[in-house]
Amino acid sequence: MNLRFTKMHGLGNDFMVIDGISQSLPENGLPFPEDEIRRLGSRHFGVGFDQMLIVQPAQGGEADFRYRILNADGSEVSQCGNGARCFARFVREQGLTDKNEVVVETAAGQMTLSLTEDDQVTVNMGAPRWAPQDIPMAATEEADSYFLVSGTQAWEVGAVGLGNPHCTLLVENVDTAPVETAGPLLESHEQFPERVNVGFMQVVSRTEVRLRVYERGAGETLACGSGACAAVVIGQRRGLLDQQVTVHLPGGSLQIEYAGTGGIRMTGPASRVYDGTIEVDTD
Numbered sequence: 001m002n003l004r005f006t007k008m009h010g011l012g013n014d015f016m017v018i019d020g021i022s023q024s025l026p027e028n029g030l031p032f033p034e035d036e037i038r039r040l041g042s043r044h045f046g047v048g049f050d051q052m053l054i055v056q057p058a059q060g061g062e063a064d065f066r067y068r069i070l071n072a073d074g075s076e077v078s079q080c081g082n083g084a085r086c087f088a089r090f091v092r093e094q095g096l097t098d099k100n101e102v103v104v105e106t107a108a109g110q111m112t113l114s115l116t117e118d119d120q121v122t123v124n125m126g127a128p129r130w131a132p133q134d135i136p137m138a139a140t141e142e143a144d145s146y147f148l149v150s151g152t153q154a155w156e157v158g159a160v161g162l163g164n165p166h167c168t169l170l171v172e173n174v175d176t177a178p179v180e181t182a183g184p185l186l187e188s189h190e191q192f193p194e195r196v197n198v199g200f201m202q203v204v205s206r207t208e209v210r211l212r213v214y215e216r217g218a219g220e221t222l223a224c225g226s227g228a229c230a231a232v233v234i235g236q237r238r239g240l241l242d243q244q245v246t247v248h249l250p251g252g253s254l255q256i257e258y259a260g261t262g263g264i265r266m267t268g269p270a271s272r273v274y275d276g277t278i279e280v281d282t283d
């Protein structure tokens with residue numbers, strides 16, 4: 001089939017956004033076979049993306065849309081913060097809604113996305129989930145930090161669920177953090193039954209951090225919205241950060257706000273790059 005898509009990014013975390021409302025997608029569970037998703041995600045053989053985002057009609061309740069998220073390795077996940085900002089801009093600009101505030105449902109629950117005047121988007125990412133079974137993580141009880149051992153190495157991490165699993169390490173300097181080595185080791189660590197997104201956080205002050213993220217199913221990305229939220233609440237839990245924190249990622253900065261109750265609020269840009277069409281294999 002010939003598929004229309006829009007390439008977008010949130011601070012360089014890039015997405016292939018597909019309108020599954022105005023164009024009919026195969027209904028075989030996933031819109032395309034996993035190997036076709038991986039081809040489309042390839043920066044040499046396809047469109048190239050960190051995640052594919054699919055806009056679908058809501059399945060009931062007060063949500064306006066359903067939001068499906070597929071990593072570049074073809075795995076389907078339930079949360080994507082930078083993607084949510086792009087989603088909000090996409091449905092508005094596609095004319096799929098005339099609202100500036102939309103509710104989207106994912107497999108992990110609902111989120112509220114708000115387009116602001118200064119062309120930014122604020123996402124209520126929901127409350128952090130600390131219980132191991134909600135991360136998910138194979139720990140016996142909730143803790144401020146966990147020691148993960150792999151071979152002769154051990155890392156102290158915070159871990160939290162945001163609809164997707166995150167662990168965050170504190171480092172002196174993100175520029176020299178062992179992202180390429182510890183990232184893949186921790187991403188597939190046995191303590192995380194569904195794998196995990198791995199953040200490397202340098203605390204600059206109580207209101208400012210630097211962060212790099214090795215994402216589950218995508219590798220290191222230029223930005224990770226849910227990873228920024230995870231790093232802030234893990235830093236707050238350690239007593240290191242205030243309620244409002246600027247998170248500096250390689251692709252740019254996000255504003256994260258969490259007052260200890262309710263949802264974590266993330267604000268940042270959403271950019272449209274180009275519209276395209278591509279022939280896809282749906283068998």
Ligand SMILES: N[C@H](CCC[C@H](N)C(=O)O)C(=O)O
Nearest residue numbers: 080081082164216224225226
């Ligand atoms: N880039 C996304 C995170 C994608 C998470 C995905 N890698 C996973 O497996 O959970 C974000 O901005 O939140």
